Amino acid sequence: MGCHKICRECFYSVFEEEIHRAIVDNNLFKPGERVAIGASGGKDSTVLAYVLSELNRRHNYGLDLFLLSVDEGITGYRDDSLETVKRNEVQYGLPLKIVSYKDLYGWTMDEIVKAIGLKNNCTFCGVFRRQALDRGAALLRAEKLVTGHNADDIAETVLLNILRGDIARHGIYSPNAYRGFAREFIKDLERIRPRAILDIIRSGENFRISTLTKMPEQGTCERCGYISSQKWCKACVLLEGLNRGLPKLGIGRARAVKGPKKDVVRGHTRPETQRSSLESKQCGSLDF
Numbered sequence: 424m425g426c427h428k429i430c431r432e433c434f435y436s437v438f439e440e441e442i443h444r445a446i447v448d449n450n451l452f453k454p455g456e457r458v459a460i461g462a463s464g465g466k467d468s469t470v471l472a473y474v475l476s477e478l479n480r481r482h483n484y485g486l487d488l489f490l491l492s493v494d495e496g497i498t499g500y501r502d503d504s505l506e507t508v509k510r511n512e513v514q515y516g517l518p519l520k521i522v523s524y525k526d527l528y529g530w531t532m533d534e535i536v537k538a539i540g541l542k543n544n545c546t547f548c549g550v551f552r553r554q555a556l557d558r559g560a561a562l563l564r565a566e567k568l569v570t571g572h573n574a575d576d577i578a579e580t581v582l583l584n585i586l587r588g589d590i591a592r593h594g595i596y597s598p599n600a601y602r603g604f605a606r607e608f609i610k611d612l613e614r615i616r617p618r619a620i621l622d623i624i625r626s627g628e629n630f631r632i633s634t635l636t637k638m639p640e641q642g643t644c645e646r647c648g649y650i651s652s653q654k655w656c657k658a659c660v661l662l663e664g665l666n667r668g669l670p671k672l673g674i675g676r677a678r679a680v681k682g683p684k685k686d687v688v689r690g691h692t693r694p695e696t697q698r699s700s701l702e703s704k705q706c707g708s709l710d711f
């Protein structure tokens with residue numbers, strides 16, 4: 424697209440056409456597939472739900488689309504956004520499925536925080552959310568799950584993936600602190616050169632994994648049957664700790680669990696507003 428300035432209408436059309444091209448060029452979907460859209464009620468997944476349902480209609484992808492929301496059980500946090508998702512259900516005519524931590528794990532996030540305090544609650548929330556999306560997709564009999572991510576978040580993740588190798592080796596690894604650092608660094612770069620974000624994403628796309636690198640093998644958890652590269656998935660380890668009154672079980676520098684079992688397709692959008700605070704990132708965000 425280059426660096427042309429375009430008006431709002433043209434932006435919409437270029438944006439949607441780019442997504443269509445990415446879907447077609449990468450054969451992301453097959454006609455007749457059931458696709459769950461991870462719908463948090465936030466801007467990224469709302470854009471994703473809109474664009475995917477629009478393109479599905481416009482280009483006859485033949486997809487069965489569903490909205491899938493995870494209710495973490497945090498008083499005053501998800502309620503408003505669930506209302507947004509319910510509005511999207513009507514606006515876009517997409518069936519909505521809501522799964523809750525309480526139903527899936529027997530604990531709300533409020534109850535978890537009561538048991539473990541505020542220190543490690545992001546770990547629980549993030550791990551449980553990833554698996555909840557996987558479980559919800561299974562309940563919907565969806566072959567694919569799509570989640571929404573904006574360009575800033577993707578650039579941060581590319582940078583973090585580079586930094587992590589080094590940081591982990593030096594034993595000072597703290598994921599939340601480093602995401603904050605990566606975010607500020609990228610914002611500084613963007614101020615000097617607005618294209619920096621897209622360049623970082625492109626360099627991430629060009630990464631090649633050495634054939635000598637041993638990748639974790641994707642298997643299933645012996646306990647719950649959902650995705651895991653270990654005997655027990657991280658969600659089961661954390662849950663076991665909670666239920667036994669040992670909430671520290673599974674917290675620490677254990678290997679991160681892998682993403683959802685379904686193929687995951689991400690909608691990339693640029694955020695409308697720049698978030699300024701280091702702390703502003705929602706905890707337990709979906710890294711990829």
Ligand SMILES: Nc1ncnc2c1ncn2[C@@H]1O[C@H](COP(=O)(O)OP(=O)(O)OP(=O)(O)O)[C@@H](O)[C@H]1O
Pocket residue numbers: 460461462463464465466467468469491492493494495552556569570571572573576705707708709
């Ligand atoms: N509670 C949830 N229910 C369903 N899907 C979720 C939920 N939380 C996150 N997701 C999915 O993961 C994506 C990335 O989530 P993340 O927590 O990083 O928030 P975000 O980048 O602010 O996205 P959004 O603006 O959509 O909330 C979301 O766009 C959505 O597709």
